[in-house]
Amino acid sequence: MPRGGDEDDGPTLPHLPAGTVTQAIEHTGDLDKVRSRLQTLVDLGLGYLTLGEATPALSGGEAQRLKLTTEPGPGGGVRGGRITATGTPGEIADHPDSVTGRYVREVLAPS
Known part of the structure; x- marks a missing residue:
């Protein structure tokens, strides 16, 4: 995932959609609601999905897991x-x- 200007900075907001759910959860810090929703996706085995990926690009199984479990x-x-x-x-x-x-x-x- 692209990072901000300083190597110790996390990714900037415009860069988050290019990363996966698993990568994004590492940078949510104390954003409890965001972290909780991302964690649900990880728990469903969908941590590899890219945040900016359009929903129609999901496989049938991925879409079904999202529909039935959240x-x-x-x-x-x-x-x-x-x-x-x-x-x-x-x-x-x-x-x-x-x-x-x-x-x-x-x-x-x-x-």
Whole structure:
């Protein structure tokens, strides 16, 4: 990842999108919300993704992991955009606060 002017400086903000999630997390310092969201991607095995990569460039599996494991809820407004559940599809289905989990339960239910 390109760095700022001084070697001890981290990358500058315009350079962050050129780096991976794993590289970016090293430079988030005390930005807890940013670090938490990046850590979720690392935990999902997606730390190699480039931050500036367009979503359509993701493989089907990568896109599915993002969709099922970082549920942006619950609802809109000030409560919207908060991650309410992470994990495997089964864990999402079992999460009591997950709206997506209700639908995943239907798909995972034995016929």
